[in-house]
Amino acid sequence: MRIVTEIENISLKRSVDAGTEEQRKSVIDIIKNVKRNGDQALIEYTKKWDGANLSSLLVREDEIAAAYDNVEKDMISIIKEAAANIKEYHQKQLKTSWDFTQENGSILGQRILPLDSVGVYVPGGTAAYPSSVLMNVIPAIVAGVDRIVMVSPPSENGTLPHAVLVAADIAGVKEIYKVGGAQAIAALAYGTESIENVDKIVGPGNIFVALAKREVFGDVAIDMIAGPSEIAIIADETAIAKEIAADLLSQAEHDERASSVLVTTSRKLAEEVSNEVEIQLRDLPRKEIAKKSVDQYGLIVVVKTLEEAVAVINTIAPEHLEIITENPSDILGNIRHAGSIFLGRYSSEPVGDYFAGTNHVLPTNGTARFSNPLNVDDFQKKSSVIQYSEAAFRENAHKIAKFARLEGLEAHARAIEARDL
Amino acid sequence: MRIVTEIENISLKRSVDAGTEEQRKSVIDIIKNVKRNGDQALIEYTKKWDGANLSSLLVREDEIAAAYDNVEKDMISIIKEAAANIKEYHQKQLKTSWDFTQENGSILGQRILPLDSVGVYVPGGTAAYPSSVLMNVIPAIVAGVDRIVMVSPPSENGTLPHAVLVAADIAGVKEIYKVGGAQAIAALAYGTESIENVDKIVGPGNIFVALAKREVFGDVAIDMIAGPSEIAIIADETAIAKEIAADLLSQAEHDERASSVLVTTSRKLAEEVSNEVEIQLRDLPRKEIAKKSVDQYGLIVVVKTLEEAVAVINTIAPEHLEIITENPSDILGNIRHAGSIFLGRYSSEPVGDYFAGTNHVLPTNGTARFSNPLNVDDFQKKSSVIQYSEAAFRENAHKIAKFARLEGLEAHARAIEARDL
Numbered sequence: 001m002r003i004v005t006e007i008e009n010i011s012l013k014r015s016v017d018a019g020t021e022e023q024r025k026s027v028i029d030i031i032k033n034v035k036r037n038g039d040q041a042l043i044e045y046t047k048k049w050d051g052a053n054l055s056s057l058l059v060r061e062d063e064i065a066a067a068y069d070n071v072e073k074d075m076i077s078i079i080k081e082a083a084a085n086i087k088e089y090h091q092k093q094l095k096t097s098w099d100f101t102q103e104n105g106s107i108l109g110q111r112i113l114p115l116d117s118v119g120v121y122v123p124g125g126t127a128a129y130p131s132s133v134l135m136n137v138i139p140a141i142v143a144g145v146d147r148i149v150m151v152s153p154p155s156e157n158g159t160l161p162h163a164v165l166v167a168a169d170i171a172g173v174k175e176i177y178k179v180g181g182a183q184a185i186a187a188l189a190y191g192t193e194s195i196e197n198v199d200k201i202v203g204p205g206n207i208f209v210a211l212a213k214r215e216v217f218g219d220v221a222i223d224m225i226a227g228p229s230e231i232a233i234i235a236d237e238t239a240i241a242k243e244i245a246a247d248l249l250s251q252a253e254h255d256e257r258a259s260s261v262l263v264t265t266s267r268k269l270a271e272e273v274s275n276e277v278e279i280q281l282r283d284l285p286r287k288e289i290a291k292k293s294v295d296q297y298g299l300i301v302v303v304k305t306l307e308e309a310v311a312v313i314n315t316i317a318p319e320h321l322e323i324i325t326e327n328p329s330d331i332l333g334n335i336r337h338a339g340s341i342f343l344g345r346y347s348s349e350p351v352g353d354y355f356a357g358t359n360h361v362l363p364t365n366g367t368a369r370f371s372n373p374l375n376v377d378d379f380q381k382k383s384s385v386i387q388y389s390e391a392a393f394r395e396n397a398h399k400i401a402k403f404a405r406l407e408g409l410e411a412h413a414r415a416i417e418a419r420d421l
Numbered sequence: 422m423r424i425v426t427e428i429e430n431i432s433l434k435r436s437v438d439a440g441t442e443e444q445r446k447s448v449i450d451i452i453k454n455v456k457r458n459g460d461q462a463l464i465e466y467t468k469k470w471d472g473a474n475l476s477s478l479l480v481r482e483d484e485i486a487a488a489y490d491n492v493e494k495d496m497i498s499i500i501k502e503a504a505a506n507i508k509e510y511h512q513k514q515l516k517t518s519w520d521f522t523q524e525n526g527s528i529l530g531q532r533i534l535p536l537d538s539v540g541v542y543v544p545g546g547t548a549a550y551p552s553s554v555l556m557n558v559i560p561a562i563v564a565g566v567d568r569i570v571m572v573s574p575p576s577e578n579g580t581l582p583h584a585v586l587v588a589a590d591i592a593g594v595k596e597i598y599k600v601g602g603a604q605a606i607a608a609l610a611y612g613t614e615s616i617e618n619v620d621k622i623v624g625p626g627n628i629f630v631a632l633a634k635r636e637v638f639g640d641v642a643i644d645m646i647a648g649p650s651e652i653a654i655i656a657d658e659t660a661i662a663k664e665i666a667a668d669l670l671s672q673a674e675h676d677e678r679a680s681s682v683l684v685t686t687s688r689k690l691a692e693e694v695s696n697e698v699e700i701q702l703r704d705l706p707r708k709e710i711a712k713k714s715v716d717q718y719g720l721i722v723v724v725k726t727l728e729e730a731v732a733v734i735n736t737i738a739p740e741h742l743e744i745i746t747e748n749p750s751d752i753l754g755n756i757r758h759a760g761s762i763f764l765g766r767y768s769s770e771p772v773g774d775y776f777a778g779t780n781h782v783l784p785t786n787g788t789a790r791f792s793n794p795l796n797v798d799d800f801q802k803k804s805s806v807i808q809y810s811e812a813a814f815r816e817n818a819h820k821i822a823k824f825a826r827l828e829g830l831e832a833h834a835r836a837i838e839a840r841d842l
Contacts, residue, residue, distance in 0.1 A: 016639065075827060078820045089529050092521060100513060107764075108510050108778055113757060115791055129828050163827055199791040218437065218646075221791040225639075246832070246839035253832040285831045332806070336534060340805040343528075345840065346814035347807045350833040354824040355817055357529055358805035370536055370620040370642035372803040382793040384761040384779035385753070386768045393767035396776055399499045403775040406496060406584055407550050410706045411667070411674040412771040418667035419766065 001248075001262075001274045003300045007308060010301065012230050012259045012316045013366050019211045027211040031186040038192035045183040050124070051156040052178070057194055059160065059176040067165035076166060082355045083134050083170050089357030090142040093376040105389030112380050114144035115221075117196070119188035120173070121203035122164060124153035124180050130167035131353065135360050135374065136203050137171035143379035148173050149198055151188060153180025180205075185212035189220045202361075202374070223374065227365035228257035228297075231349055232318035232338075234309045236325040237266040240345065244269070245276030247322060247348055252293035253286040259297035261316070263309045270300045310334045317368040320349050339368045397421055422669075422683075422695045424721045428729060431722065433651050433680045433737045434787050440632045448632040452607040459613035466604040471545070472577040473599065478615060480581065480597040488586035497587060503776050504555050504591050510778030511563040514797040526810030533801050535565035536642075538617070540609035541594070542624035543585060545574035545601050551588035552774060556781050556795065557624050558592035564800035569594050570619055572609060574601025601626075606633035610641045623782075623795070644795065648786035649678035649718075652770055653739035653759075655730045657746040658687040661766065665690070666697035668743060668769055673714035674707040680718035682737070684730040691721045731755045738789040741770050760789045818842055 019027075033041045039057070046052050068076065099109025120136045122128060133150070140148050150173045152160050160178060168176055177195055179187060185205075191197035200221035201213060213222045231251035235244055248260035264270050277294060281287050303309045310331055313321060317337035325331070328343040335341060339362030340352055353360045361374035372378075397416050404412035440448075454462045460478070467473050489497065520530025541557045543549055554571070561569050571594045573581050581599060589597055598616055600608060606626075612618035621642035622634060634643045652672035656665055669681035685691050698715060702708050724730045731752055734742060738758035746752070749764040756762060760783030761773055774781045782795035793799075818837050825833035 078824055092519065098513065126829060131824065131828065243839045246836040249832045250836040253830060290832060338804050343808040346811050347809040348836050350821055350825055350836050351809050352807050353833065355821045356807050356809060358807055370802055373805050375803065377798065381791055382796065383759050384794050386773050386777050386779055387764040388768040388772050388777060390767050400771055400776045403499055403552065404771055407552065408547060409674060411670045411711060412774065415667040415671040415769050415771050418664045
């Protein structure tokens, strides 16, 4: 891995695939067709692109039962334990309605309610991750969302992966459809005969899914469109090179465009990690992906002080940040921008990806400056409540009318004055 | 106003102005030019479109002082009181970081920090509303945002409205630039010599501003792109027609495409309100706008029961909802979708637009189903924190590695196993 000591202009920003004009047109056509022809369009697209000949899209209860029979018992209990951990962490995020009464008797408040319905997209093939099912569904369950609909493209034989079905069932999904791509997003946004439309769509997908989410945005809410994944690690001389190298590679194996960065005060560690990465790469199953990622977007930065290391991190605002130093929490307070922060050598990133309870859907590509890990707030919505008292009204009516007239909004002033004072 | 009794298919949804291809191209050119030529581009555009010949864009302290001299003392104290009310309400929304320690010694938490910097767009001309300045700035101040930058297009003589400057100063803005349009959005997103870039841009604007916000979205965060305004009122036979009519018109005067809807159990009230609207329209200064709005998007729905009224409201998800019935809070619990809810005859909508303390930046066009009033959360961001204990790691390492292998992510499993267990 490349080692540098220059800390100016370090950025993890990679261009986001915005799709071609042809792809965008194709997505618009698909959405129109689904709006017009409903289930028939979904069934035709599923035959055309997924090769599956379905008469009904809904996953049946016997398919869920069969999925349980086809996943190792041990694995099922690990998924259950992960789900329980994720639920515990996310329950701490749950907000409830509040109000307060002012001296003049007015009551102001905020009502906080779950969304009515949410759609969760789960990619097909090798990207069908049961852990992603847990991470996208459980915050919605904790928020109290009544209806959670999962969609995912089936394989040619018309099935979804067993582990995905098991994870969905454990997470609490009651409604799963075998449909993917832009057509699934269109169905979730506008509804068909068999799939009722939802208020928000979350979950990752390929470029067609991403483009479709952009198109329907506004008619329904969507989550962020995720970029390639990133890890940054701050380490000092107490860190162990093979652990750091393994953590960097766990990110690199995701995607050729994933980015893995080590920022260290130790030149010795830098060189050891660089060697270790080469060694560990050799027999990784996904070594071709990981090698391209490391070569293009991997970097080791040697800095003079941990303060400099923190400054680098705050510039790049990484999705994942590990702090593997003698006293990780000493510098935590100065970290301003990072999606998820892992403290100490036992907080290796996969601990959070799968099990500890925090969410693994995180802001990428520098957006940790202004956006959040997927969380319960994403599945709640707020309303303001004002119950103005007669006393408050009598006291303030003329001020409100005057303010309205300052802005040239006479009908606003007259609405106040229409009340006999 | 039109009176109907049919409650199926009532919707306030109006198409959102997506701009023409020509407008979009123009916006892309402007952004490129500002990226390349910085302040010079801003000064040229400001001359070309606003007719103002400026050498410096920053509003000087003496201009703020002069603004105070040009706003009535009474008005200044009303703005201050409104600002204090808005601050009080929004302070109740402030979230703080938290963590919890598990039995195995692991600590999980969420860090909640203010955004570093926020840009607030304030439209020019008659749409330069001091109340909007308060509503957009104060939640950011309460969140603890360090740098709040306001931009607004100047008039031909190179000035901004006095009341806007006073409101900005009262709200706590320290940095104001005389620049508007797509060029101002580009400057906020990418920075120029005199305007440092920000992390998030909020505030309303014309179609060029809206298109520019869409273009820069992703590089910075933006707020929602607002549609035309709406009010819905639930009223029973205890409501007073002239008050209801005045409240409907206060919405209608905003915009020809604004929508005002009364849902009532009283046919008598429906007819009285319909008449009152005609009468009150006659001498409204903005009667042409208000009349077009009422004719096109105004509606009175007569329902049999308050339950039916609630159902209509939940279908349309209005931006503003007034409940003017004998016991407004009786039905509050059944309202699922509304941006801001006003209870009782003393909670006329302008009370919330200007003074009570709740925010007047609200979800429009049915988006109250899934989005929120502007609030303090919009100016904070979250990071997850995991400090896994050695005990927790030893207990769970094999489960995490097994989960990773289920997903075919071997490097994830090896990262766990790289720790000597």
